[in-house]
Amino acid sequence: MSVLKTVNTFCLFAALVLSSSLALTQVNTNQTLNNLRITNRAQCALDSDIPTDSAFMILDGYNAGKLGNSLAKNMGLDEASMSSDMMKEFRLSVSHLTLTIVNKLLTGKLPLLPMNLKDAKLLRYKSLADKCGDKVYCSDISNFLSQAWALSEQSGITSKSPEWKSLDNITTANFMSDLGARRVGCYYLKRFSPLQGQLQNSTIDAAALQEMAVAYLEKEKYITSCYDQDETLDSRNVALQIDLKTGDQDNWNAKGFDFWNSVKIYLSWAWRNTQVPNQMSQRFGEVFKSLALEESMMFIPNGCKSITKPGCDMEHLSLNNLRELAKQDQSQNNTSAQVPQSPEKTALERGARGVNNDFLNTRGYMTASEWVDNFRKNFVATRGSIKNRLQSSVQFMNVMTDTMNAATLAEYVKPLALASNQTSIQRDELYYLCTEIRLAGDKRLDFMKTDIDNIGGLKNMTKALDNSKYTIQDFVGYFDTLSKTVLPLCDQLEKTNMWQAANYTVNKQGFNQWAKEVLNIVPEQTQGADATVPAYTPQIYGGSALLVWNADLGNQSGNIICASGIDCARGVVKALVDLYAVSQYADAYLPVSSTAASPDVFNPYSELKACKMYDPWYQTKRANRVFMADLASTALFGWNFMPIYIDADYTPPKVTSFQRLLKDGVIKFDPNIEKSKMVASVVADFGPLTGAPCAVSIAPNAKEFNFLAFDGITVNYCDARTKTGATSSGANNITYDPNKTRSYCGGCSLNFVGVASGVASSTAATSFNPIKMGVYLFRAVYRFVTAKKDPVNVPKAFNVDLAKVADTYRRYGTIPKDCVDQLGQGLKCFQDICSAKAADYFERLTGGKVTEITIQDATQSNERQFNNNSYSRRAWVKSDLCQGETIFNFYCRDNGSGFQVPSERLYGFSGTCKRIIKEGNWK
Structure with missing residues (x-):
């Protein structure tokens, strides 16, 4: 039956190709671009909790082009032409379907599907989603979506129609229809430009606004309609920009995340189950349904806001690691390492960084397609590596589980381990096995054991092995049994000191690559005339390999699965290490979700804020606390002749590590936080006593000595072991250091405080010193106001209407400095x-x-x-x-x-x- 259906589909496809020209629906998308939200670092972190109203849709037409090439070969048509046509119509079909769904949601034709199922009020939908469990595609959910889509196609059905209540007690609260203005703009990006100025600027000035104005007046150079059929447009690597005019901002903020969740779910379903793609491609619409759309596309927020609500969990952190693939230099990307650093440790190590300064070099490419090409090329290469590791480890474990249980395998290891006359190679192999199984499976050391145990409960790994004969729990159980049997053997061997014997040196080049990385073993020359050690080949004991693919082929190259009990046991260890490595970034690279990915590529503070590694309000709170401390110091010392005041500061809270919590099949991270502490310096100003404007500072931390607020000619000296503290020297640099050392500082300066104190003490008959009090009070206020103007760590946002900026540029021929503030608030000048x-x-x-x-x-x-x-x-x-x-x-x-x-x-x-x-x- 399936063969007949395939033949009929192919015949229909051939008829359409031979008889039809490109049939496309003309849609006017000449809408105004959304305002640009320009933010600094602190505001960017805050914005990550807000749903975006502008997003990029990244498309890779490779699979469509490859399918077209294959079909053209079978039909005797021009392969290049067919491939090009298919990629273009794929782009148009995905664009049209996406905009159709967006419009249906914005106009109240389709209900919102909740992102958070725990609080979902759609009880039937929640029940079906729970029932589907770990299945990537589920018929129960598909039936529900089919019914909802059918209602949305009926012109007489509105959000108030009783049919919705019959479907799942759906009310008007489950629609977007109360948001007022609803409009969608869709643009093909020819090149990243100042029209995406929020990616390149963390503040505004006249020069930046003028760039935006010029780009807007020449926008045909940079953008065109999503439906543009120009043959010169690249349909292989595509960046589309979708701008939503959503109306009431509060309602959008409350429903926006559910909106984007709904877009992704309806899109994946409708691609396979509706005729909407056929409206843009009569020739290929049916064939497109065979393509895994989710592997060929990605949504990315256009700026600091998000498509998916950020969370401090494995899924969010691993997905956001995709931003590293957008960089040209991949030397710092450890995703493909044999034992990759976990996402939370990677985020903690990278720490705070610059943002909205084009750190992904979008402007460094002549076309947006080149940027997408670099991103997708790195993504596909990394995904291929991870998929290969998954497939090879699953295949090996399936074979091992089919052939023998863990206890049987251990019995093959015992005689080799306990043999009286062992060769050097045999000792090497036992050393490899014992070291590797101890690293991966010894609970006492627990270098990886707990993490490997946890992968058995991960939803993403369960989904990744959906087509495997055995489950991930079966593999973890097999490894656990093997470890418990082999580790005591290794303990026994260590007691014999067999590896410390005279005239014996371990050939460390025989370790598996993952173990070499962990143990920092440098590769040595193993081939050629300059070889320092012999190349390692697993030893066959007893004349024949323990496990082969075909018994008739014996020990022939390529037929051996594993040579001996030791080799098979090491293979099991490697397979579980590979599965652990895959699990770290499975959410980002494996098809474990039935919807497209939506990482926060342009906002590294999404995960930093979610995991409390960056507090966007810290600088504001710090300024308030320092101000209160300065007022207290003024009250204590500002009114009298005592030459002392206290200079207080506060260290930022710091995440030192994370605890992993496995909950509902997802690993969540609980940060361990070193709390903020006050650091005070006692400063003695000797001006009032000696007439010399000099001071001495004693502080529990070595900070730069600047003892008074208003220095003139100054000579300062500090003696400290280290300089420590919390500093932010600019938008691209922030450093957190512990405060553990003391400093002893001194300095002489012609300064206002010292002179004022001296004059007051020498002329005042009483102990009250009004000049000193005034200067101290002014110093407190001055420091407070200055701190609140921090351009980086005090939240600051600008709202730029490109049309109004362009209008100002037309009127004046430039952007006057007096207009910057007005234009930064989205106003005309x-x-x-x-x-x-x-x-x-x-x-x-x-x-x-x-x-x-x-x-x-x-x-x-x-x-x-x-x-x-x-x-x-x-x-x-x-x-x-x-x-x-x-x-x-x-x-x-x-x-x-x-x-x-x-x-x-x-x-x-x-x-x-x-x-x-x-x-x-x-x-």
Whole structure:
């Protein structure tokens, strides 16, 4: 039956290829790009908890092109042409299906599917998901999605229709229909540019805004429609940008993660079960269903926000490790190592880093396709390596489990281990076995044993072995039994000192590669005239190998599975080490999920914040605590003649390690945190006593000596063993160090505090020192204000409307410095920030475009004076809404804060404006 179906499908495909030209639906996607959210490091960390409204969809057309090439060969058609056509139509089909689903969700035609099943109110859906368990594709969920899709196709069905309640008690709360403005923009990226300025800037200035303006005015160089059929566009390596206009921000923040979860689930189902892809490709639509879409695509947030809610667990950290593959230099990527460092240790080791400075070099490529090509090439190579390790280890363990149990294998090891006359090679092999099994399986050492035990309970590994004859738990059990039998033999051999015998040296080149990495064994020359040691080949004992593929071929090369009991036992150890290595990044590289991956590629602070390795509020809290300490020091020492004050600081909290917790088949990480501590320095200022502006500092930590706030000519000296502390010297550098040493510092300076103290003490008749008190108090406030202006670690965000930036550039021919603050708040540029906010309010309320605005204090006007408040204002607006001026009142301070319109009442100053306002029903 399946053969007949395949033949019929092939015949239908051939007929379509020979008779049809490319049939595509023309869709207008000429929408305005989303505003750019420019953030510094601290704000980027905070944004990771917010769902993104802009995402990249990365497509790899290789599998589609390969399928086209194969079909063309079978049909005698031009292979290159068929492959190119198939990749292009694959791109168009995926784009169209994705946008169809996005539109259905945004317009309330499809219900949201909850990301967090524990709190899900869709009881039937939750029950089906639980029932499906570890299955990657599940018929029960498929049936549910089919029913939901069928309802979404009916024009009369809305989010309030009773049919939804019958499906799963679905109410209007399960839809996105209450979000107001709903619009989707989809763009093919020709090249990364300032149109993606949030990836390249952590702050804004006139130069950066001008780059954005120029790029926007020339955007056809950098982007085009997702539906563009231009033959010159690369359809093999594709970056698409999807921008959502979502309306109410609070509602989006509450539902956004469920939205993206729903997009991915519906997309994977609809690709295989609907005819939507056929709308873009009549020729290949049916054939596309055979392609594993999830392996050819990836969603990436466009900026610091997320598609999936961050969590401190194995899945999130391993997925986010994919960002390292976007770098050209892969020397620091240890994912393919024999025993890779675990994701949480890797994240802890990398620590804080620069962000939004194009650290993935998107602008370094002439085209976006080249960047995608580098990323996908590294991804495919790493995935291939991990898949090979998985397949080879599973195959070996299946054979071993089929052939003999662990106890039987141990019996083959015993006579070799206990033999009286052992050759050097035999001793070597026993040494290899005992060392490797002790590293991997000895609970006393527990170098890897607990981690190997845990992989038996991991959902991702259970899914990875879905087609295996035996489960991952079977393999772990086999290894555990073998270890418990072989380790006592090794203990017995060590007591005989057989490896310390005279005239014997272990040939360490026989270790498996994973053990060489762990033991730091440097490879030696084993071949050629300069060989220092003989090449290692597993020894065959008794004339024939213990396990072969074909008994008739005997010991022929390629027929041996394992040569002896020792070799087979080492093979089991290696297989379990490989499975452990695979488990570290299985979520990122193996098809263990039925949906596309969505790593936070451009935000390394996603996992750092989730795992408490970076606190975006620390600098703010530190500034507050230091300010209070400075006030206390001022109260204690600022009023009198005592030449002392206390300089206090606080160390940041620091994650020192993680505890692994296996819960519900997922490894979660619980950070061990070294709490923040106060570090105080006692500073003695001798100016008041001697007239010499000199000071001495004694501190429990060696910090740079800068004993007063306002230095003039200064000579300082410090004697300390090490310099320690917590420093952030810029957007790309942060260092955490322990504070363990003492420092003794001294210095002389012509400075305000010393001079002020001296003058006060020499002229004042009483002990009260008002000059010193004032300077100390000013110092406290100055340090507080300065700390709050930290450009890196105090959260700061800018909202840049590219169209308004371009409009400003058109008007002035440049970006004036006075416009930077206004443009950074998503406003047009006018004479001041209050004018800009008033104009923005008018345009959002009426839909008109402001051409000129004049602001005056309401108290200066004799017309309809409404409030005597010092920041009450009145706006006189000229716009394309009507001829003449429109007036409204509002509140706004000089710095733009406190903007508020007491009512939405507008006043027309001319007949046409009065008529327009009246027709608009404004009050």
